[in-house]
Amino acid sequence: MKLLRDRFPDRSTWRLVFAMCALPVNLWSWVLMFDKVPSLRLNWSAIQVTEILAYTQSFALFESVLFFCLLLLMAFLLPSWLLKERFISQATLVAFFLSIWAVGVHLMIRASLRGEIQEWNGPLFFAWCLGCSIIFLGTSKSIRIWPSLEKWLIARIDQATLLAYLFIVINILALIFVILRNIYLAFV
Amino acid sequence: MRAKTTITRRDFLKLVGTASLASLLSSRQPGLQSTQAHSHQKRSQYNASSPNILIVLFDAWSASNISLYGYQRRTTPNLETLAQRAVVYHHHYAGSNCTSSGTASLLTGLYPWKHRAKQTYSQVLDRYVKHNIFRCLPETYYRFAYTQNPLCYALLNQFQDDIDHLLKPGELALDHNSIAEYISRDNYYPISSAENYILRSGRTPSVSIFNALLDHLNRFIKNSILTRTYQQDYPRGLVEWGFMKEAPLFSFKLEDAIDWIINKSLSTPQPYFGFVHLLPPHAPYNPRIEFTQLFEDDWQPAQKPIFLKTDPTTDLPKIHTLRWEYDQYIAYVDSEFGRLYKSLEQSGGLDNTILVLTSDHGESFERNVFSHNTPALYQPLTRVPLLLFLPGQQSRVDIDTPTSAVDLFPGLIKMAGGTTPASCDGIPLPLQQQPNSTNRQLYSIQINDNPRLDPFSKASFAMIQWPYKLTYYRGYEQVQNEFELYNLSEDSEEMHNLFSPSSPISQNLQAVLQAAIEQNEFLE
Numbered sequence: 205m206k207l208l209r210d211r212f213p214d215r216s217t218w219r220l221v222f223a224m225c226a227l228p229v230n231l232w233s234w235v236l237m238f239d240k241v242p243s244l245r246l247n248w249s250a251i252q253v254t255e256i257l258a259y260t261q262s263f264a265l266f267e268s269v270l271f272f273c274l275l276l277l278m279a280f281l282l283p284s285w286l287l288k289e290r291f292i293s294q295a296t297l298v299a300f301f302l303s304i305w306a307v308g309v310h311l312m313i314r315a316s317l318r319g320e321i322q323e324w325n326g327p328l329f330f331a332w333c334l335g336c337s338i339i340f341l342g343t344s345k346s347i348r349i350w351p352s353l354e355k356w357l358i359a360r361i362d363q364a365t366l367l368a369y370l371f372i373v374i375n376i377l378a379l380i381f382v383i384l385r386n387i388y389l390a391f392v
Numbered sequence: 393m394r395a396k397t398t399i400t401r402r403d404f405l406k407l408v409g410t411a412s413l414a415s416l417l418s419s420r421q422p423g424l425q426s427t428q429a430h431s432h433q434k435r436s437q438y439n440a441s442s443p444n445i446l447i448v449l450f451d452a453w454s455a456s457n458i459s460l461y462g463y464q465r466r467t468t469p470n471l472e473t474l475a476q477r478a479v480v481y482h483h484h485y486a487g488s489n490c491t492s493s494g495t496a497s498l499l500t501g502l503y504p505w506k507h508r509a510k511q512t513y514s515q516v517l518d519r520y521v522k523h524n525i526f527r528c529l530p531e532t533y534y535r536f537a538y539t540q541n542p543l544c545y546a547l548l549n550q551f552q553d554d555i556d557h558l559l560k561p562g563e564l565a566l567d568h569n570s571i572a573e574y575i576s577r578d579n580y581y582p583i584s585s586a587e588n589y590i591l592r593s594g595r596t597p598s599v600s601i602f603n604a605l606l607d608h609l610n611r612f613i614k615n616s617i618l619t620r621t622y623q624q625d626y627p628r629g630l631v632e633w634g635f636m637k638e639a640p641l642f643s644f645k646l647e648d649a650i651d652w653i654i655n656k657s658l659s660t661p662q663p664y665f666g667f668v669h670l671l672p673p674h675a676p677y678n679p680r681i682e683f684t685q686l687f688e689d690d691w692q693p694a695q696k697p698i699f700l701k702t703d704p705t706t707d708l709p710k711i712h713t714l715r716w717e718y719d720q721y722i723a724y725v726d727s728e729f730g731r732l733y734k735s736l737e738q739s740g741g742l743d744n745t746i747l748v749l750t751s752d753h754g755e756s757f758e759r760n761v762f763s764h765n766t767p768a769l770y771q772p773l774t775r776v777p778l779l780l781f782l783p784g785q786q787s788r789v790d791i792d793t794p795t796s797a798v799d800l801f802p803g804l805i806k807m808a809g810g811t812t813p814a815s816c817d818g819i820p821l822p823l824q825q826q827p828n829s830t831n832r833q834l835y836s837i838q839i840n841d842n843p844r845l846d847p848f849s850k851a852s853f854a855m856i857q858w859p860y861k862l863t864y865y866r867g868y869e870q871v872q873n874e875f876e877l878y879n880l881s882e883d884s885e886e887m888h889n890l891f892s893p894s895s896p897i898s899q900n901l902q903a904v905l906q907a908a909i910e911q912n913e914f915l916e
Contacts, residue, residue: 232601239596240589246843247513252582259586260599267603302602309605310597317595317636389579 213291223368226268228303230371261378444745451674454754456772470730484778494752501801501816505912514546526554539669611639677717679724715757751776769854
């Protein structure tokens with residue numbers, strides 16, 4: 205059991221990494237919901253819009269947790285020097301580049317639905333994957349070579365955690381709203 | 393050992409998990425089973441002399457593409473034969489040109505400016521939830537409903553307290569990827585809308601950054617497997633519903649739904665009222681293989697004036713191909729309906745059953761207007777089939793009197809011996825040919841771009857006062873305030889716009905339409 209536990213990164217790093225997982229998930233969620241809310245208000249009442257927002261924010265919490273668990277699993281499975289030893293900086297880089305990659309794929313799907321590109325553009329998709337991978341690997345290697353770069357990154361992470369914690373609090377409040385609303389509907 | 397006086401983080405998490413599980417498993421949320429709201433206990437014995445009523449509605453089926461109604465291609469040979477023992481309505485109009493509004497008009501007997509169900513909010517106003525056809529039937533009727541269209545399911549979910557057996561769309565699907573209808577019986581619509589925003593990419597990306605992509609990949613893989621499995625019989629794909637062609641939310645076989653209707657109507661308590669809403673011939677147009685070679689001709693319909701001064705350039709070959717595929721799909725639907733009819737007839741299922749065949753709206757392949765989510769309200773979009781097969785009927789009756797989807801409600805309730813609310817917009821369907829009334833107005837209304845509860849700043853209205861059809865487009869970018877007037881008895885293809893502000897007919901009809909809009913645009 206101790207052997208298994210030693211494979212995981214130090215628990216003191218989990219808080220920061222979870223915050224860095226929640227940040228892109230919530231930023232994306234809020235940007236998209238701000239885009240949708242004005243049209244929602246044309247047809248839904250305020251309480252209904254709040255309810256929909258609460259479901260999306262609750263799901264953002266769920267997605268952040270899943271994302272974090274994925275990074276933990278990667279740290280467990282991969283060689284220590286790859287991820288576990290510099291968990292905060294390396295995991296943040298993974299989170300950052302994976303999010304950028306995902307945003308790119310979303311935009312490709314949107315472009316194909318709007319007819320701006322053909323429905324499945326394999327070369328574009330693979331080029332995007334390759335580009336993201338190369339930049340990620342380069343950045344990851346740089347972190348290992350230059351400790352000052354890692355220090356700079358960790359300082360930025362510290363600064364960003366305030367926003368991430370705010371998002372997490374909103375997610376938790378949204379989840380409480382969802383639970384209470386469903387209990388209310390079940391018994392009223 | 394110290395007694396526990398404080399709640400630890402672990403205890404709190406257990407409490408939250410238990411509370412949410414309890415709310416999901418509470419008695420008001422039956423979970424995975426079909427919604428069977430009422431038992432038979434509250435009903436007295438069934439009255440066998442009341443006719444069964446079975447409405448079979450095919451989505452997006454335009455009367456303009458039906459050979460029974462004079463279409464060039466022979467798309468409905470079965471209907472032409474079956475119509476010899478039916479009441480055939482030649483000028484039947486949907487309440488709107490989209491599913492939510494059109495189906496709501498049929499189920500409530502109200503025009504869209506009253507019920508306000510629309511494509512981006514697919515439920516009627518709370519005040520009209522009890523104004524549905526299921527509720528107004530006599531108590532002795534057993535009511536069941538099924539739809540393959542999630543937009544229609546949102547409506548039926550509203551009326552579920554008045555439906556004995558409401559089947560979920562996924563229960564007859566080969567593959568379904570929606571969970572909202574299994575999570576909550578009473579809070580379905582906000583949950584399903586949230587599910588769509590979170591997981592389904594449309595013209596704007598989904599709200600979830602990663603899980604939406606995983607969901608998309610999952611649906612893509614499942615669809616690829618299904619497509620390969622059924623490729624021989626369905627080379628273009630199955631009956632599908634979703635935001636993206638290669639990753640649909642639901643996949644069906646029409647045959648499965650038809651088989652279910654046959655079994656259900658033969659095994660269900662009588663008298664029954666059944667409402668079944670099937671997706672074909674809604675896009676994508678994927679018929680069974682033997683229908684994919686039909687209509688390989690050079691026929692092209694006459695060119696018509698472009699709608700609302702839109703861009704005149706259009707991909708004509710693509711539109712012709714889509715029309716061709718649509719016609720093939722209709723032939724497939726016709727064949728399956730024929731099979732349904734024959735099965736029911738042979739097993740005695742039609743002996744005491746009124747079978748209704750209709751659609752919620754049409755489909756367009758002309759005037760630069762493709763499909764049906766459009767402000768346009770031309771005949772292909774609003775004129776839909778309506779056939780009534782009455783018990784024991786042996787000869788054909790043709791009805792030329794214009795009728796509306798809102799007339800089905802009072803018509804069927806009257807046949808069942810129920811009571812129609814006074815606020816119903818429709819009148820009972822005529823069962824015999826009558827002289828055309830030039831005083832009655834029928835409406836088809838499109839309010840998808842208008843805020844739901846607001847007066848109409850952006851909407852389309854079509855009024856038919858036989859033989860004239862006046863259409864009014866209000867508030868769109870290309871046209872702020874435009875009217876079109878056609879004489880349908882002389883110009884059924886709507887080629888010559890007769891509207892002129894100075895002509896007495898135009899002025900008269902315009903005044904009638906404006907008055908009707910003013911009467912209905914402000915909610916009390």
